[in-house]
Amino acid sequence: xxxxxxxxxxxxxxxxxxxxxxxxxxxxxxxxxxxxxxxxxxxxxxxxxxxxxxxxxxxxxxxxxxxxxxxxxxxxxxxxxxxxxxxxxxxxxxxxxxxxxxxxxxxxxxxxxxxxxxxxxxxxxxxxxxxxxxxxxxxxxxxxxxxxxxxxxxxxxxxxxxxxxxxxxxxxxxxxxxxxxxxxxxxxxxxxxx
Numbered sequence: 001x002x003x004x005x006x007x008x009x010x011x012x013x014x015x016x017x018x019x020x021x022x023x024x025x026x027x028x029x030x031x032x033x034x035x036x037x038x039x040x041x042x043x044x045x046x047x048x049x050x051x052x053x054x055x056x057x058x059x060x061x062x063x064x065x066x067x068x069x070x071x072x073x074x075x076x077x078x079x080x081x082x083x084x085x086x087x088x089x090x091x092x093x094x095x096x097x098x099x100x101x102x103x104x105x106x107x108x109x110x111x112x113x114x115x116x117x118x119x120x121x122x123x124x125x126x127x128x129x130x131x132x133x134x135x136x137x138x139x140x141x142x143x144x145x146x147x148x149x150x151x152x153x154x155x156x157x158x159x160x161x162x163x164x165x166x167x168x169x170x171x172x173x174x175x176x177x178x179x180x181x182x183x184x185x186x187x188x189x190x191x192x193x194x
């Protein structure tokens with residue numbers, strides 16, 4: 001993984017153009033939270049070569065964060081094929097960033113031609129069954145969105161509203177909610193053999 005500083009919005013656009021996956025960390029030099037994010041991102045992305053990481057110091061570059069409605073630093077922004085995808089705010093732990101990088105790179109590389117069902121996994125970093133279900137989905141080439149409900153209160157509330165349950169993992173497959181790791185039902189809904 002290569003880390004490159006960005007000097008302007010135009011510079012950013014030219015650098016992410018044509019990149020399958022790219023991440024931009026908007027940070028504030030000297031801020032304790034920003035330094036925490038930089039360190040954890042660097043350590044978690046150390047062995048990943050499938051994307052590039054760019055940094056933007058808001059004390060020097062003023063024309064990027066407004067384009068993506070970023071109001072706080074640090075914020076990590078993900079891009080796919082040069083298009084804005086998502087934001088991840090604050091300083092998160094290494095396992096969280098590792099999950100973000102691995103999942104998004106996996107999603108970008110999983111293409112098999114058949115229509116993909118919309119799959120969302122609600123999870124937490126300390127949940128072993130959450131890890132099991134995500135491993136099962138990756139092993140079978142299923143693209144999914146992973147939402148860490150320990151870091152996103154609104155997503156946690158939406159999950160409880162859908163299922164009536166607070167426990168994780170929960171998997172939403174085209175609107176059908178599965179609480180826990182029900183391999184048989186997941187396989188049937190996603191047409192996975194075995």
